[in-house]
Amino acid sequence: MKVKVFRRMSGVMSLWFVIVVLCAGCGRAGETRQGERGMASGAGGPGQSAAKSTEREIVVATSSESGGLDPAGNIALTYLAYSATALDELLTYDGDGTIDYRAAASYEVNGDYTMWTFHLREDARWSDGSAVCADDFVNTMTRALRPESGSGYVNYLFPIQNAEAIYQGGAEMESLGVETPDPHTLVFHLERPCVYFLDLLRLPVYMPSCTKYAKAAGGSWDKNPETSMSNGPFFLAKYVPEQYFVLEKNPYYWNADAVWLEKITFRFFDSQEAMAVAYESGAVDVACGVQSVMAKVYEGEADLMITDAIATRYIYPNLDVEPLGDVRVRKALSLAVNREELCEMAGAEAEATGHFIAKYMVDRATGNYYVEEMPKFFAQSEDVAAAVPEENGPGKAASFEENMDTARRLLAEAGYPGGEGFPKLVYKYPSLELDADVAQILQEQWKKNLGIDVELQAQELQVNYSERKAGRFDLCRMNWTADFADPYTYLSMLLSNSPYNCSGICDARYDALVRQSEGETDVKKRAELICQAERLAVEEKCYVIPLFSVRNVNLVRPGIEGITQVPATGALELRHARWE
Amino acid sequence: MAGYAFKRVLVGVFSVFVLASAAFFLTRLMPGSPFETGNSLPLVQAEIEREYGLDKPLPEQYLQYLSNLLHGDLGISYKKPGVAVVDVISRAFPVTCKIGGLAVLCSLAAGTALGIWQAVTKKAAVYNGILFVTILGSGVLNFVWGSLFVWLFGVKWKLLPVVGADVWQGFLLPVATMAIYPTCVVTRLTRNGFKREMGEDYVVLARAKGLGKTRVLGVHVFKNACLPVLRYMGPAAAFLLTGSFVVESIFTIPGLGREFVNSIANRDYTLILGLTVFMGTIVIGLNLLTDLLCAWLSPATRAGMTGAGK
Numbered sequence: 001m002k003v004k005v006f007r008r009m010s011g012v013m014s015l016w017f018v019i020v021v022l023c024a025g026c027g028r029a030g031e032t033r034q035g036e037r038g039m040a041s042g043a044g045g046p047g048q049s050a051a052k053s054t055e056r057e058i059v060v061a062t063s064s065e066s067g068g069l070d071p072a073g074n075i076a077l078t079y080l081a082y083s084a085t086a087l088d089e090l091l092t093y094d095g096d097g098t099i100d101y102r103a104a105a106s107y108e109v110n111g112d113y114t115m116w117t118f119h120l121r122e123d124a125r126w127s128d129g130s131a132v133c134a135d136d137f138v139n140t141m142t143r144a145l146r147p148e149s150g151s152g153y154v155n156y157l158f159p160i161q162n163a164e165a166i167y168q169g170g171a172e173m174e175s176l177g178v179e180t181p182d183p184h185t186l187v188f189h190l191e192r193p194c195v196y197f198l199d200l201l202r203l204p205v206y207m208p209s210c211t212k213y214a215k216a217a218g219g220s221w222d223k224n225p226e227t228s229m230s231n232g233p234f235f236l237a238k239y240v241p242e243q244y245f246v247l248e249k250n251p252y253y254w255n256a257d258a259v260w261l262e263k264i265t266f267r268f269f270d271s272q273e274a275m276a277v278a279y280e281s282g283a284v285d286v287a288c289g290v291q292s293v294m295a296k297v298y299e300g301e302a303d304l305m306i307t308d309a310i311a312t313r314y315i316y317p318n319l320d321v322e323p324l325g326d327v328r329v330r331k332a333l334s335l336a337v338n339r340e341e342l343c344e345m346a347g348a349e350a351e352a353t354g355h356f357i358a359k360y361m362v363d364r365a366t367g368n369y370y371v372e373e374m375p376k377f378f379a380q381s382e383d384v385a386a387a388v389p390e391e392n393g394p395g396k397a398a399s400f401e402e403n404m405d406t407a408r409r410l411l412a413e414a415g416y417p418g419g420e421g422f423p424k425l426v427y428k429y430p431s432l433e434l435d436a437d438v439a440q441i442l443q444e445q446w447k448k449n450l451g452i453d454v455e456l457q458a459q460e461l462q463v464n465y466s467e468r469k470a471g472r473f474d475l476c477r478m479n480w481t482a483d484f485a486d487p488y489t490y491l492s493m494l495l496s497n498s499p500y501n502c503s504g505i506c507d508a509r510y511d512a513l514v515r516q517s518e519g520e521t522d523v524k525k526r527a528e529l530i531c532q533a534e535r536l537a538v539e540e541k542c543y544v545i546p547l548f549s550v551r552n553v554n555l556v557r558p559g560i561e562g563i564t565q566v567p568a569t570g571a572l573e574l575r576h577a578r579w580e
Numbered sequence: 581m582a583g584y585a586f587k588r589v590l591v592g593v594f595s596v597f598v599l600a601s602a603a604f605f606l607t608r609l610m611p612g613s614p615f616e617t618g619n620s621l622p623l624v625q626a627e628i629e630r631e632y633g634l635d636k637p638l639p640e641q642y643l644q645y646l647s648n649l650l651h652g653d654l655g656i657s658y659k660k661p662g663v664a665v666v667d668v669i670s671r672a673f674p675v676t677c678k679i680g681g682l683a684v685l686c687s688l689a690a691g692t693a694l695g696i697w698q699a700v701t702k703k704a705a706v707y708n709g710i711l712f713v714t715i716l717g718s719g720v721l722n723f724v725w726g727s728l729f730v731w732l733f734g735v736k737w738k739l740l741p742v743v744g745a746d747v748w749q750g751f752l753l754p755v756a757t758m759a760i761y762p763t764c765v766v767t768r769l770t771r772n773g774f775k776r777e778m779g780e781d782y783v784v785l786a787r788a789k790g791l792g793k794t795r796v797l798g799v800h801v802f803k804n805a806c807l808p809v810l811r812y813m814g815p816a817a818a819f820l821l822t823g824s825f826v827v828e829s830i831f832t833i834p835g836l837g838r839e840f841v842n843s844i845a846n847r848d849y850t851l852i853l854g855l856t857v858f859m860g861t862i863v864i865g866l867n868l869l870t871d872l873l874c875a876w877l878s879p880a881t882r883a884g885m886t887g888a889g890k
Contacts (some may be wrong), residue, residue, distance in 0.1 A: 064842065068661035074628075076617075147627035150661060155621045167627065220662040241663070241671060242834035243744055267743065270829045270838060274743070278832070281734040283743045462612030462847055469622065483619060499622045 056262035058560065058577060061275040061284040065242055065268045070214065070222035071204035072143035074150035077571075079204060081266060081288070084571040086247055088232040090118050090137075090186075090201045093485075095564065097367045099198075103132060103208065103231060104186075113193040113521055120184040125252035126210050127235035134180035136208035136231075142173055143216070144205045153205045156483065159197065161189045193519050195526065196486035199364075202568065203484060233259040233575045242268060260562075260578035276555070279303075285557040288572050292434070295348030295553045302558035306348060306551050309570040310358040311481040312490070313350070313438075315427075315545040319504035321474045323423065328414040330542035333475075335407035336449040342441050343548050349434055350548040356538045357487045357530070358480075359549040360567065365523035370487055374531045404449045411450055419451025428467055429477035431458040438547065439477070471502045479550070482568045487530045488518060494537055494544070505543050510536050585872055592868045596861055600649060603856040604642055607849050614658040614847040632658065634849075645853065654854035659846045665854035668839055672823075673858075675745055676835035679827075680820035682755045687762035688813065692806075694763070695770025699778065700797070710767065718764035726757040726830040743832050754831045758824060762816050766809055773805030807878055814870025818863040 060081075067076035071083070088102040104118040124132040141160075144151040145167050157163040161177025177189035190197065200206060210229035213221045221227040223245075228236045233255070234247035244267040249259055267284060269275040272291045279287040298304040317324040317333065324330055339352035353359045355371045363370050408418070416422040427442065429435040439456045446452050454475070459467065468476045482489045491514045493500040496507065510533060517529035537543045552570050556563060562576040615628045629635055633644075648655060654665035698710040733753060734742030741750045777783065778801060786796045823837030836855065843851035 065660075066846075067659070070661065074615075074659070074661045147624075148631045150615070150628050150631070152615070152617060152620050152624060152628075155624055168623075222661075241660075242839075243746070267832070269743075269832055270842070274830060274832050277730050277735060278743045281730075281738060281742055283734075283741065460612075460845070462610075462616065462845070465616050466611045466613070469616075481619070 056260060056579070057264070058261060058286060058574065058579075059265045059267065059284045060572070060574065061269050061278050061287040062266045063268070063275075063289060064270045068222050069228060069236070070143075070149075071207040071209055072140045072149050072151055072214070073222065074152065075204055078268075080566075080569045080571040082236075082245070082247075083204065083207065084566045084569070085264060085574040086230045086232050086234040086236070087207055088124070089207060090120075091198065092202055093198075093362075093364070097362060097364060107198075109197075113195050113197070114190045116188045116190070116197055118186045118188075120186065121254055122184055123254045124231055125250075125254065126229040126231055127250045127252060128210075128212075128229055129252050130210070130212065130229075131183070132208060132231045133183040133211075134186040135183070136211050137186055137206070138176075138178055138180060139211045139214060140205060140207055140209045141178060142176065143209070143214070145173065145176070151205060153203055153483070156200055156203045157205050159190050159192070159194045159200070161191050193521060195521055195523070196484065196488055199484040199486045199568075202566065234261075234264060237263075244268060259575060261574070264574055264577075279555045285560060286563070286572065286574075287555040289552050289570075290555055292347035292349040292553050294555060298555065303555050305554040305556045305563070307554060307565040307570065307572075308351075308360040308567075309481060309550045309552055310360050310485060310567050311479060311550040311570070312353060312356060312358045313435075313477065313479045313547050313550055314356065315442075315547065316468070316473070316476045316478050316503040317542070317545065318471065318473055318475070319543075320471070321425075323414060323416070324425070324474065326414050327541055328410040329416075330545070332407040332411040332414070332450060333446065334538075334542050334545040335403040335410070336446055337442065337545065337547065338445055338449075339547060342438065342445070345441050346434060346437050346548070348553055349551055350438070351551055353546055353549045354538070355534065356544050356546050357490045357534055358482055361482065361485060361487055361490075362567075363523075363527055365527065370527070370530065373527060374534065407450060411452075416452070419453075422450075422452040424453050424455055425474040426455045426457050427475040427477070428457045428459055428464060428473045430461040430464040432461070435477055469502055471504065476503075478544075481550075481570065485568050487534070488514075491517070491530065491533050491537075503543070507536070507541065507543075510541075510543075581875065584875060588868055588871060592864045595864050596857065599860040599864075600646070600853070600857050601642075603853055603860075604645055605638075607847075607852050608638060608641075610844075610847065612847050614849055616847070649857065654857070655850035657843075657848055657851045659843075659848040659851070665850050668851060669836070669854065669858055672834060672836045672839050675833060676823035676828075676837065677821055679745070679751060679754050679758060679833065679835065680817070680823065682751065683758035683762065683820050684813070684817045686755060686759040687766055687816075688809075690759070691763045691766025692770050692809070694767040696774055696797070698767065698771045699774035710771075714764040714767045717760045718768075722757050722761060722824070723826045723830065725760055726753070726827055729753045729757060730830060745831070745833050750831070750833075754827050754833055757827050757830075758820055762813075762820070765812060765816070769808045769812055770805060773808055774801060777801045777805045803877070807874060810870060810877070811874055814866050815863075818866040821862055821866070822859040 062081045063077050065078050067074050067078055069075070069079050069082055071079070090104040091099055091101045091107065094100045103120055103124055105121045106119045108117045109115065120132065120134060126132055141157055143149055144154045145157060145163060147167065154167060158167075162171045162175045163177070165171035166173055166176055177191075179187040179189070181187065188197070208231055213227035213229060215221070223236075223239045223241070225236050225238060230236065230250055233250055233253050235250045236245060237248040238246040244265055247264045247266070249262050250256065253259065267278070269278065272289065275284075275287045276290045276294055278284045279290070295304060295306060317330050319325050339354065343350040343352045351359065353371070355374070357370050359369065359371050361370050362368070363373060366373065411417070411419065411422070427439055429439045436458055439458070443454050443456055446454050464477070467473055468478065480490060480493065492498055494505050494510065495501060495514055496505065496511050513529055513533040513536065517526050517533060520526040520529055538546060554572065559580050560577055561580050562578050564573045564576070565571070566573055613625065613629060613634070615625045626635075633641065654669075657663045657665055657668060660668065694710055694714070698707055701707055730742045730753070733740040740753055741747065742753065744750055745754070774797075783796055783801060786800060787793070823835040823840070825837040825841040827833070828835045828838040836859065839851070840855045840859070843855060
């Protein structure tokens with residue numbers, strides 16, 4: 001009897017203990033952090049401390065190992081983290097939009113943008129000291145064009161003459177429209193004019209790979225420090241699968257004087273939580289992409305670095321599903337979303353946008369964001385009387401509170417007054433934390449503002465991809481991170497014949513606008529066409545329902561300077577990082 | 581005994597075959613493809629799938645897979661370019677094995693000691709103290725313990741590393757996290773076993789014949805009292821040695837559990853199958869071993885088994 005009572009008491013005590021521990025964990029996190037600040041760097045556990053500020057070394061937490069390091073192979077986040085810091089692309093754009101020449105010293109383009117000539121740096125060296133040649137660039141391209149390479153980026157070579165035919169086995173590799181008249185000249189002949197070609201150069205398939213070692217895709221040369229060469233500021237010094245890899249300064253780098261760090265260690269983490277803990281424990285100096293809740297924990301502190309990705313999260317309404325074929329219904333659904341409220345609830349990762357083209361996509365011609373140049377469409381559309389306050393900033397749609405009446409009117413016109421008789425649509429989304437939160441907020445807003453019920457269906461990420469691509473959905477969450485920094489990456493997805501078009505969009509007017517913008521060489525005219533196409537897709541026809549642009553929450557130890565972000569991929573670039 | 585053992589081994593081999601086949605068809609039933617990503621172009625995806633033979637009819641793929649398996653070829657991972665499945669296993673298994681093996685040893689040692697102590701003690705405080713600890717330990721899930729340890733030892737006191745298993749100190753917290761639950765169960769089983777056996781006539785007889793308490797407890801009682809522990813430890817060891825995704829994720833340990841869960845999320849068919857067959861063989865093997873050991877230790881079990889078989 002005594003034992004029984006005690007057993008029950010033990011159970012209650014255990015529960016109490018757990019609650020106390022959990023509360024303590026939540027409540028004291030901020031406080032502990034403050035106390036640790038002084039000893040943060042170099043105070044990790046034995047044998048694995050983060051770099052000390054006196055050493056020219058940084059430890060970075062990155063997401064779990066995925067894919068290889070061969071630019072022509074099957075690559076994912078690990079390559080993106082590696083290449084942003086270690087490799088030199090031909091050229092890129094710096095923060096204010098001017099060209100930053102890296103592997104190339106200059107370039108020329110012909111009048112109709114079909115022939116691009118790059119002059120490579122003659123002093124560029126691989127990390128084994130050998131010269132970087134034009135053939136090294138061709139090496140990546142030809143290897144990627146063999147399907148067995150498993151390259152998921154190969155389609156970005158298709159603007160080059162014959163590239164697509166070669167990939168599909170319809171032409172010989174020799175017919176590829178790339179020439180190397182001398183070891184330091186690289187000439188691209190394109191199928192048709194491509195004004196955004198320079199933006200493609202950051203993509204892996206346009207990176208060089210050392211011909212001496214990189215002979216086949218799928219070999220293991222890419223993760224072997226003996227054979228994995230770099231033409232950039234850092235080279236691969238060590239690679240321990242599933243655990244970490246180490247970059248060291250490339251002594252042969254043409255611009256080695258501008259590189260301060262000697263060593264960068266990237267550690268792989270499976271979960272964002274573990275990453276944040278590693279940062280708090282001092283085991284890493286930089287944590288890329290932690291949960292958005294960390295933005296609240298570190299609010300107002302120097303550690304917090306929020307970067308804007310060129311990514312839009314939006315909803316595809318399936319036009320083949322009734323009543324979504326009716327533009328008034330789609331518009332009602334879009335207008336009834338209060339994006340400001342949604343983002344406030346979803347956290348720091350989300351920033352409201354009413355645009356399809358990513359909010360932070362820069363117009364190279366003007367240096368402004370594209371969406372800044374567009375009329376703030378919701379506010380100016382005839383449906384909405386409310387003006388957008390200027391302080392809402394670039395691309396921020398007007399407060400959507402005022403649009404609810406319009407949304408309800410449109411729904412009533414479509415035959416569903418007050419949501420009456422509206423069929424139950426299913427919203428499919430991947431079971432990620434952010435998307436799950438957003439789905440619930442959307443469900444609530446549509447119920448409140450339109451009186452309609454939407455069923456939520458969380459899916460595993462891979463399942464969601466397949467269902468979306470097969471067009472098996474009513475409403476589907478979609479995220480598009482720009483592979484390259486040009487609006488075409490967004491607009492081309494909705495073309496009638498686009499393989500990415502999975503919601504039954506078929507609009508000749510839209511197709512004509514996008515096609516015209518693709519071939520337009522006058523930058524100003526092109527920007528106008530882009531604006532028109534986006535207005536048509538988002539405002540007039542509501543083919544997509546944009547929700548928010550995505551931001552990354554990073555933690556960087558105070559004292560580290562010079563970290564920038566690759567806008568398209570969101571990867572952090574550490575080539576100019578230093579301890580102050 | 582030999583006949584029984586042979587029969588059990590045959591059943592074990594057949595189980596592995598069923599497991600391998602079921603795993604093959606179940607992975608193919610999952611929606612999604614290993615080469616599908618959010619941005620992948622269908623044309624490119626189809627080309628790569630053709631290259632990997634995924635466009636062939638399923639029965640053909642299945643026969644190819646079985647034939648490779650018989651030759652010990654688990655294939656190349658689809659998502660880790662150029663890495664053989666065998667390499668993934670030979671890299672991840674030693675890490676998991678170290679942590680799981682240490683957890684097995686710790687839980688056996690600590691659990692048996694605590695169980696015996698609780699069974700023989702006459703002090704209510706000791707008995708109740710151990711009871712409290714074991715209820716707490718088995719009632720709280722291991723990810724709670726893991727997170728608590730990380731926070732206390734890693735973030736708050738900065739005593740132990742909480743990332744990776746590069747140094748021996750890195751093993752302490754994951755092993756502790758993994759060992760807590762089995763320790764509590766072993767304690768309970770040992771205590772119950774001892775208490776039951778200590779009331780048996782043969783103990784009274786042995787004591788009456790003048791045998792020392794330590795000898796009676798340590799030899800005669802121990803052997804009988806440990807059978808339930810052994811029966812529990814077989815499956816428990818299999819569980820610990822195949823890795824825990826949760827614990828490996830919390831401590832960022834490059835073990836089997838993490839590989840397994842990630843391979844499923846990535847639809848890395850060859851890796852899923854390779855790991856399933858490998859882990860399945862361990863589980864089936866350890867269960868087999870436990871059954872044989874139990875049968876050997878307890879003739880009653882053996883007689884029951886063979887009797888039921890006829």
